[in-house]
Amino acid sequence: MMAYIGFGYPRFYFDWTYLLVIIGVVLSLWASAGVRSAFNRFSTVATIRGMTGAQAAQHILAQSGIYDVRVIHVRGNLNDHYDPRNKTLALSDPVYSSTSVAAVSVAAHECGHAIQHAGGYLPLKIRGSLVPVANFGAVISWPLILIGILMGFNQTLITVGIVLFTAVVLFHLVTLPVEFNASARGLRILSGSGILMGDENEGAKKVLRAAALTYVASAAGMILQLLRLLILTRGRRRE
Template structure:
């Protein structure tokens, strides 16, 4: 229903455009980085960074899929997609170092990561029930349901806002550590920077879309769109 509402489309149009740009940038940067050889594979780069930080207990696993790389703080496992795990190119070491950066954040008690992990249950629950409550509230003109949906959806928005500094910091750590440990020299950092900056832009676009969607819901609740 919302997608037939011009007001909603107007609200989220900037975020959609930014998301499309970010997806194009990350795809382009990913492919170009694959064409630039690195001295280590993604696995070896991540292992070197983790071991140097004393995180020998953090395991690295290979997982299927593309761009499925992530750090699991519950199991203390860094999971890398096949191309990143085995790849000896700048895209692979850049992404692997970024995920290793999350492991370092976890080990050293980086506050935004702590807050993000605390927000995960509320965000997961909120994303599951908010759409149903909001749609029911709009269709039945039942404002209490719409209000409840807005509250639950705000948990998702809060999570995404908290997540931004976590991702930016992991990328910043990755860039520093790659040079610091001699995995990539400063003259080879161009493709790494492009991949990590494009990835960061996707998080910005997702957060912007959530924020604008929340504002749209609030507008519907206030009745000022009529």
Template sequence: MFYPFFDPTMILLIPALLLSFWAQFKVKGAFAKYSEVRAMSGLSAEEVSRRLLDRNGLSGVRIERVPGELSDHYDPRAKVLRLSDSVNASRSIAAIGVAAHEVGHAVQDKENYGFLKFRNAIVPAVQLCSAASMPLFFIGLIIGSLNLLNLGILLFCGVLVFHLVTLPLEFDASARALRMLRETNILSQQEIGGAKAVLDAAALTYVAALVMTVLQLVRLVALRGMNRDE
């Protein structure tokens, strides 16, 4: 039976919630640890970003500072790499690793990397799917409409596709970042290990998001089955 605020299928989400909490703990711990370790090059994350962008023929990409912690991102539409307050001026291994990761996304954009092109193309549709899927599904549960249940599940599959595409995209950006830092000797071999620890922890958050989405889809299918059997 479905209850407005709780139903037995919510238990399915517990593993994903635990993984999500652990991922957040890992990324905050790794970033805090290596934020205390100054890179031997003495370069700031902003300086590293500029060097790597220019090296890859991306001198036209601007670097902007944005408020927040770990709010770093590359905007492919504006061709702007945005670094957070906690990263931009920092000369730590953690900040340099994060900045290089965002440069990795800029290089993907330049090379028309397939996963990036596809994700950018589906963003508007995914936003619609994300906003409409759950309300339609639960309205379907309340009024007993199998059509709305099916539509809600179908739209939620769009969210799953987004997460499936995001995972290899993020892994590739991290691999590019570590390779660029190694090839330019901006970080020593020992320091590369610290940057990798930060980026691996960050990647775990994307894995957790994917697992949560998969289990949420399983939950919706289970609820649909329970509703059909009643």
């Protein structure tokens, strides 16, 4: 049976490159399920010290000599983040006022980003410089590629689209050391300052390890998409 595969031209065989997309989706779903499971598990485990996520964040920042970062509450679920533009550390509903191991772990991770920013951590600077290009590439790369295909496989448009998509992939790759380093910094302070005690530290490691895997899965998915693009465009050029 004839099917339209790849860039819309007929093939009489299964396009194996779809497996790359499927692998990326499976990795993403697996990682997302893992972080939800770890957070839900340790969100029911209260810390001995009884610090909320907000209190832990303020304590870590002060201990690191950072006094110009505001800890704020944002509505939502695990949309916690540090914004270097206005030096705010935003903690979500399940984190800000919770005294759980999971909440304190997430707060410590975001403090890790604030500490990176204060210390001029190079990968964080590189990621910041890539943000405008990556945002633009995420919006415009696929439309350019599709327009190039509809225009009779216009190689210029497709190449520009792939280059922009590559910038998005690069952003995801640079994000990996930034996120891993932030977690490592947060875990060291949690353990060294006594905010967490005993087995609580192991719980924090499990929460942040699961969170880190979501970034790994995201980067892997983007790489697989780029690989598929390159394979299909190369095959089309040969024709």
